[in-house]
Amino acid sequence: MWPSLPSTPKRGLTLWREALKLDCVPLKSGRLSCHGFAPRLSPTASCRSHPGRIFLNLRARGPILAALLVVVGYQNVVTYPHLQGELAAVNRPQILASASLINANTRGTDKTVVSVRRGEPFLLFVDIPGDARFSSYMAELQGPNGNSVWSLAVPGEATKDTIPIRVPGDHHEAGMYTLMVRGIDSSGGKGSEIGRYPFELQVRN
Numbered sequence: 411m412w413p414s415l416p417s418t419p420k421r422g423l424t425l426w427r428e429a430l431k432l433d434c435v436p437l438k439s440g441r442l443s444c445h446g447f448a449p450r451l452s453p454t455a456s457c458r459s460h461p462g463r464i465f466l467n468l469r470a471r472g473p474i475l476a477a478l479l480v481v482v483g484y485q486n487v488v489t490y491p492h493l494q495g496e497l498a499a500v501n502r503p504q505i506l507a508s509a510s511l512i513n514a515n516t517r518g519t520d521k522t523v524v525s526v527r528r529g530e531p532f533l534l535f536v537d538i539p540g541d542a543r544f545s546s547y548m549a550e551l552q553g554p555n556g557n558s559v560w561s562l563a564v565p566g567e568a569t570k571d572t573i574p575i576r577v578p579g580d581h582h583e584a585g586m587y588t589l590m591v592r593g594i595d596s597s598g599g600k601g602s603e604i605g606r607y608p609f610e611l612q613v614r615n
Contacts, residue, residue: 508533511607522609531579536607540569544593554585584613
């Protein structure tokens with residue numbers, strides 16, 4: 411039970427108000443017992459009581475705020491405009507360089523050459539001979555050093571027609587490239603190589 415109030419009603423009401431502010435218990439003697447209670451201070455009261463604490467907090471968080479400002483500024487100045495430019499380029503019609511690799515798998519044919527501006531995509535047209543043993547195919551572009559640049563899954567139904575492949579223009583260096591095609595059986599294994607289509611990439615600045 412709460413202790414009874416002092417005999418004077420006005421004094422008792424005032425004491426209760428002070429007790430509620432500080433999370434204390436008024437005693438019959440007219441004093442406040444705050445043992446085991448932490449005073450509740452409003453943000454305004456805390457700021458008035460400890461103005462230096464706010465300054466120290468701002469100093470401690472200064473490097474973090476500065477780093478955040480740098481990141482936001484970089485995104486606004488560099489990242490977002492670059493992404494907007496790439497999106498605009500994708501959404502508008504383009505004339506792309508292209509090369510037909512339809513006969514590039516045949517020995518003795520002339521070398522296929524693709525000439526592009528640096529950073530621009532281009533198209534490769536290839537005929538993949540359909541084979542009943544394979545349910546799908548994997549086309550892999552190999553760079554001048556024989557490294558794998560990217561790979562692309564090709565559904566079996568797509569081999570009924572000439573397949574256009576859009577090659578991204580991300581930092582391709584000039585040199586000889588090879589589009590290697592493997593057949594993938596129903597078990598999903600690596601499959602057998604069924605064709606190599608070499609071409610030379612010329613890059614203009």
